[in-house]
Amino acid sequence: LGGLHAIPRSEYEQRCERLRELLLACRLDALVVTAEANLRYFAGFAPHLYVSPTRPWFAVLPLANEPFAIIPEMGLADMRRESWLSHIDSWASPRPADEGVSLLVEALLALPRRFGRIGFELGPETRLGMPIADFLSVRDRVAGSLEAADGGALVQQLRGAKSSLELSFMRSAIAAAQFAFDSLGKRVKPGLSEDEIYRTFQADALLGGGERTPYVAIGSGPDGYDSIVRGPTTRRLLTGDILGVDTGVTVAGYWADFNRNMAIGRSCEEAHFAYRTLWRAQEAAMKILRPGVRASDVWRTMADLLPSASSSVGRMGHGVGLDYTEPPSIHPNDHTVIEAGMVVTLEPSFSYLAGGASGGERFMALEEDFFMTDDGSVLLTGRAAAELPIV
């Protein structure tokens, strides 16, 4: 198979075999996927042009037949080269009046019918890669024979456990982000703007082996920042600032998601205390993080060590993989049992009052990525220093 990252056919066949077990358990005759991550996962090919909303792409994964794809003609050469699927239908796109809809309807109606139900990406934490009017049209046109049901949860369950090959891509993405963090540590100084950090961090991550840098968040301010989910501003670093950078680098579609904090020259004791507290909360969670524990227990372990368990972020970690955030959430109400093969982040955060002259509320987060082995967990990211680094 072509493309930058060779994934053996056997791995796709295993994914489809596991999918069939879930389709059977969920009483579905097939799964239809349209999301970039799911096309990549099941078809071994997501269109590079997924950024354009003009053309949808479909992979159909039946319970009883071989999987196949229905795609815009433009993608045929690439998909034939890169995908393991041998059956690919296409239409001459753009054709807004029938953008693959009739082909998909015909294909679904022609499938062997056992349960009369087809899974689509409908539920929590999914996005459908086609216009909703077209989805509703498909649903209505098959309605006499087939019911459209949610297949999102079973996809999330399948994708949760990573193979060793998937893990190697995540390690590469993490290494690229680490390269950018190392470079940032050498470059950071008063006068550097968030905007410059944003662009050079991305460039460094790319030159360090990353393929895309879809997310780099930056916060800076005296004795702390107030958001770790925002883009850069024109603000320039000053002595006494804390800088927080969270990323956001992918290799073969797989994400790294961790952050680093540093103080420019000095910082107030409250910020040092916040950092130390978050780091210790992570240490405690690392001790219990293993298959069998519940996401909510991991949350509780960290929350018990923080001055305030409530943070606007709403959770203290999540799954990572072909999406930047995947289930489960490290959240008091998410009782998902952690399983071997999952990659999850530990990301405690809380607000504190800055002790310096500036005063006021600040926010801090720490984040690392972990792989679940059969009986424990392995830290994938280089562990952040135990004390707030001063640069």
Add this chain to the structure above:
Amino acid sequence: LGGLHAIPRSEYEQRCERLRELLLACRLDALVVTAEANLRYFAGFAPHLYVSPTRPWFAVLPLANEPFAIIPEMGLADMRRESWLSHIDSWASPRPADEGVSLLVEALLALPRRFGRIGFELGPETRLGMPIADFLSVRDRVAGSLEAADGGALVQQLRGAKSSLELSFMRSAIAAAQFAFDSLGKRVKPGLSEDEIYRTFQADALLGGGERTPYVAIGSGPDGYDSIVRGPTTRRLLTGDILGVDTGVTVAGYWADFNRNMAIGRSCEEAHFAYRTLWRAQEAAMKILRPGVRASDVWRTMADLLPSASSSVGRMGHGVGLDYTEPPSIHPNDHTVIEAGMVVTLEPSFSYLAGGASGGERFMALEEDFFMTDDGSVLLTGRAAAELPIV
């Protein structure tokens, strides 16, 4: 207003004023937007964390009231700082069982009701930024009072005409991409891999002023490539290759979309002829490209000059702006009248038979970006050379 790019409040107010005229004409009481580009366009703020599918974001633009937003709590600090909207509701997310749905339903039911219809992003070339199950839940819960209708087309109409400020962002994105092309021209040589080109092109575009590089497509091969919509492979350039790179750089969310071709050392006459033919087709189209002409006429002008009017790409250009591709399509069946303020690409392409020892079918495309003035068009991209460049 904060953020990297100051857009005056008056511009947002003008957008909303024009939107109200369209809402009235389309008999809609409000428009609800969830797509990243539309949040940016109407609310002046798209969450940096839009890459995560965990949390949806809503902006509601009523016919009779002030616009407002309903967002996850995590985004409050950033949106209050960067958005011109003063009314922002939030919920503690993640909360998969009710991820903003109840708040949105209540807000919609509380709106002044004139037509009993609410516009959502449903139609061609839209993607909804929330799970479909949640959209269907909203639709069902307001169904006694409000009908969900398509508002996608009116958003596309509004966003079609770019302001001078929007145009300046597009010019910056184009300049950043041009910087990367210039740098590539100096760096390219036999032995360089597509993968290296992919990563250094992005890094150069970022250092040249780009903010994101969500799309860089690369094709290479002896006497031509076979796809201009694919990602990089490990293939290394050889003398006699043609390299084609298409991008894909954004500033303030606005895209540049143009490509460049170059031959490594030499190329066959058939490739030179293909390039020259495409370039001349663009020249002819440039002469008629102005407000009042139909997209299909622009297509016909180019098609008449090409040996084969049929290409798997299916169109010969499209709108560009906050999305990489926007309506209209330069397509025989798209009779949209080109209007002042639009930015469109001219992107003829066709397949040819390579004349070198390698033989076989190759593909070539040329693409430039144009802004529609009141009575003509202005080339935004530096015009590609009239003959296939040899490097």
